[in-house]
Amino acid sequence: MSKITIALEAAVATVIENTPADGNRTNRQRVYVDRAFAHILKLIAPRIRHFIRQYGLVAHWDDAEQCCAIAVHRAIEAYDPAKAQFTTFVNWQIRGELQSLRFRLMTDQRPSAKKVEATTVSLNALSVGVDGEEMSPETLIADEDALARTEAAASDYLSEGAIASLVDAYVDHLRKVGIEALRRRPRPKREEAALRREGPRLRTATYGIDPAELEKLEAKLARDRDIVVRRVFQASTLDDLSLETGVTKERVRQITKRAAKTLAEIAAADPRFAVMAEYDRPATKRRQPAPATTSLLPDADQPHNLLASVRAIQPAELSIVLAAPVESVERVEAVLVAQAATPLRAVLH
DNA sequence: CAAGTTCCTTCTTAGGTTGC
DNA sequence: GCAACCTAAGAAGGAACTTG
Numbered sequence: 001m002s003k004i005t006i007a008l009e010a011a012v013a014t015v016i017e018n019t020p021a022d023g024n025r026t027n028r029q030r031v032y033v034d035r036a037f038a039h040i041l042k043l044i045a046p047r048i049r050h051f052i053r054q055y056g057l058v059a060h061w062d063d064a065e066q067c068c069a070i071a072v073h074r075a076i077e078a079y080d081p082a083k084a085q086f087t088t089f090v091n092w093q094i095r096g097e098l099q100s101l102r103f104r105l106m107t108d109q110r111p112s113a114k115k116v117e118a119t120t121v122s123l124n125a126l127s128v129g130v131d132g133e134e135m136s137p138e139t140l141i142a143d144e145d146a147l148a149r150t151e152a153a154a155s156d157y158l159s160e161g162a163i164a165s166l167v168d169a170y171v172d173h174l175r176k177v178g179i180e181a182l183r184r185r186p187r188p189k190r191e192e193a194a195l196r197r198e199g200p201r202l203r204t205a206t207y208g209i210d211p212a213e214l215e216k217l218e219a220k221l222a223r224d225r226d227i228v229v230r231r232v233f234q235a236s237t238l239d240d241l242s243l244e245t246g247v248t249k250e251r252v253r254q255i256t257k258r259a260a261k262t263l264a265e266i267a268a269a270d271p272r273f274a275v276m277a278e279y280d281r282p283a284t285k286r287r288q289p290a291p292a293t294t295s296l297l298p299d300a301d302q303p304h305n306l307l308a309s310v311r312a313i314q315p316a317e318l319s320i321v322l323a324a325p326v327e328s329v330e331r332v333e334a335v336l337v338a339q340a341a342t343p344l345r346a347v348l349h
Numbered sequence: 350c351a352a353g354t355t356c357c358t359t360c361t362t363a364g365g366t367t368g369c
Numbered sequence: 370g371c372a373a374c375c376t377a378a379g380a381a382g383g384a385a386c387t388t389g
Contacts (some may be wrong), residue, residue, distance in 0.1 A: 238373070248361050253374070354387070361380075367373085 004043050005087045011036045011043070012086045015076050040072055044090065051094055057101065064101060071097040163233050166273055169266050170259060171225050178217045227252055228259040 014036040018029040025033065041048075048068045057064040075093040079086055143149075223245055230236040231252065238249035245252070267273035 249373090250362075250375095251360055254360085257374090350389105352388085354385100356385080357383090359381085359383105362378085364376090366375075369371090369373105 005085060008040060008043055008086050008090075009081070011040045012076055012079060013081075015040075016079070037072070037076075040076070041069065044072070044094075047091070048094065051098055057098060060101070064098060067097040067101045068094050162273070163229075166263060166267060167225060167229055167233075169270065169273075170228065170263050171221050173262060173266065174221055174224065175217070178221070179214075223247075224255055224259070227255050228263075231256040232260060232263070 015033050018025065018032045018036075020029070048065065051068070052058060052061060052064040071093040072090055074097075075086070075090040078093075079089055083089075227241055227245060231238075231241055238252050241252045242249040247255075
């Protein structure tokens with residue numbers, strides 16, 4: 001154990017000792033707790049600075065420090081020395097608070113309730129029985145899965161919106177390319193001669209392109225859009241799409257292959273689809289650390305972010321891995337399996 | 350000027366491979 | 370076994386170019 005770890009344990013022990021179960025501290029106890037709390041903050045100040053930088057919250061330094069202080073307070077309240085060391089426990093509390101702060105600052109762009117003239121209605125006000133007696137809202141909740149389904153539906157709604165935007169961007173790209181090709185394509189000589197005979201016509205609205213050609217282009221775009229949406233995002237089969245669109249399975253495959261490539265390029269180039277582009281990257285590739293001001297996610301290369309899973313194992317298995325006698329690992333119940341080169345990290349109690 | 354040739358793009362067909 | 374994938378080859382259609 002390092003000096004800081006030992007000092008943290010001692011300071012937290014002081015806080016716990018001076019916190020009676022009923023919450024009524026004496027003045028002396030309050031002074032001890034305040035001193036110990038200040039000492040804890042001083043000990044973990046370098047770690048707090050590190051996390052604030054890592055989470056890209058340098059621009060909101062004061063708020064981030066406040067969140068970290070709250071995290072330390074919560075960590076002390078919930079800390080159980082029998083389960084883990086405080087130094088480990090407080091890390092996760094701080095990260096959780098900072099993550100939450102970043103989410104509020106960078107993601108939640110909803111207007112305030114006052115601005116949209118929203119009214120908050122208490123569930124209790126809605127749950128009055130026939131006889132006028134108030135009923136507990138919980139008794140009215142018959143569907144325990146409602147929350148999960150609501151969240152899933154909201155997630156689906158957002159993803160459908162993102163997909164529609166991405167496909168719109170792809171179709172716009174195709175339209176741009178198609179119109180450019182029509183503009184570059186010289187008019188057939190016979191048609192040109194006929195136009196000369198008819199005299200000049202103003203067609204600025206169609207950029208000098210024959211409206212019939214534009215109609216054909218739009219029809220093709222609509223067909224391609226349908227194919228891409230159903231094939232790429234809804235997993236329709238080649239057979240189904242071939243039957244319904246009238247083109248061969250192979251042509252459907254070619255269209256979707258070209259679309260997938262272009263969609264990936266659009267997603268990578270447009271910040272609106274940054275999350276999709278991020279998701280598209282192979283998991284095995286190590287990402288380059290992004291500047292803190294542009295990335296919403298913590299640096300994946302940091303050792304504590306490499307955690308992949310927590311797996312329960314038997315003491316006998318761990319004794320083999322660590323080449324230690326079974327008796328010395330009897331109290332170990334779980335190990336953290338990390339993605340790093342060292343496959344196992346265990347703490348022997 | 351009409352018919353033939355060439356070039357380009359889109360789409361289809363055939364046959365082999367791969368993964369579940 | 371089947372669906373999907375991939376490659377190669379070729380058909381179809383439109384337009385420019387060439388030739389008699």
